[in-house]
Amino acid sequence: MGIEPPTVCSALPLGPVLAAVPESPVPQNGDSPSERSDARYSPRFAVQRVLVYGADAIGRVFLDNHPDLKQRLVAATDVEVELRAMFPPKTPVCYASIFTGALPEVHGIRKYERPVLTCDTLFDALARAGKRAVIVAVKDCSMDIIFRNRQIDYFTEEDDGAVLKRTLALLEEDEHDFIVCYNQEYDDVLHRAGPESPDAVAAAQRHVETFVRLWQATEERWAGQSRALLFAPDHGAHNTSGAKLGDHGEDIPEDMDVLHFWRLRPAAPTDAAEYARRAWDEAAEVW
Ligand SMILES: [Zn+2]
Numbered sequence: 001m002g003i004e005p006p007t008v009c010s011a012l013p014l015g016p017v018l019a020a021v022p023e024s025p026v027p028q029n030g031d032s033p034s035e036r037s038d039a040r041y042s043p044r045f046a047v048q049r050v051l052v053y054g055a056d057a058i059g060r061v062f063l064d065n066h067p068d069l070k071q072r073l074v075a076a077t078d079v080e081v082e083l084r085a086m087f088p089p090k091t092p093v094c095y096a097s098i099f100t101g102a103l104p105e106v107h108g109i110r111k112y113e114r115p116v117l118t119c120d121t122l123f124d125a126l127a128r129a130g131k132r133a134v135i136v137a138v139k140d141c142s143m144d145i146i147f148r149n150r151q152i153d154y155f156t157e158e159d160d161g162a163v164l165k166r167t168l169a170l171l172e173e174d175e176h177d178f179i180v181c182y183n184q185e186y187d188d189v190l191h192r193a194g195p196e197s198p199d200a201v202a203a204a205q206r207h208v209e210t211f212v213r214l215w216q217a218t219e220e221r222w223a224g225q226s227r228a229l230l231f232a233p234d235h236g237a238h239n240t241s242g243a244k245l246g247d248h249g250e251d252i253p254e255d256m257d258v259l260h261f262w263r264l265r266p267a268a269p270t271d272a273a274e275y276a277r278r279a280w281d282e283a284a285e286v287w
Contacts, residue, residue, distance in 0.1 A: 138182070168213075
């Protein structure tokens, strides 16, 4: 997006991820030098719009147990990135790292606590570069709290459904370069009923359907822009016994292993509306 990373960022560069995307605007072997010098082919300037869908607590083990859901994420995206959560795998610890590129000891959230971050974040970096960013999240959740006081927009909604509705409206208005759409129903339910309970699985299914809906909407609204769409959970979860039937916070694969899914598309070169219609049809088949 043509921005410098947050000053605290120590994460690996995204180049290898972007280069793995089949239709990536990042140069592939064989591109002519003139194409390579084109600003559109520079990884730093390639992406004009980004939407990050934060589906809380959808871990790798859960997706392995539900290949039907995983298959829909695969169909919607180009690249699957295997990641390990931060430790402890708690929501504010992990999302603070995702949006700073820093380890917990650097950004300061090392347990389940939700202060407003004082270190540099991706949202500060976006604002410095003149990009318009927005976080859409449910009232009182971590994502709604820890990134406050930045020069970005915030929408606080009553539930996940309202978060999706708001995000679709923002895409239609197209006044933001970077959108975070955060959902939490699966995480809420898994603590009460267990990560594989019918209620939790139904919630996860709604998250995947929301992602497919966002796939359709970004293709429709951003067809004329180069763009990235991410499915980006923070951690997984495991079964427990006792009053609560599910939890996360341990150094085990169920909690720590995460898959992120990336879709990256260059701007549709010619008839963006026709391109968007075809992309919508493609997404509808997966719905
Ligand atoms: Zn979480």
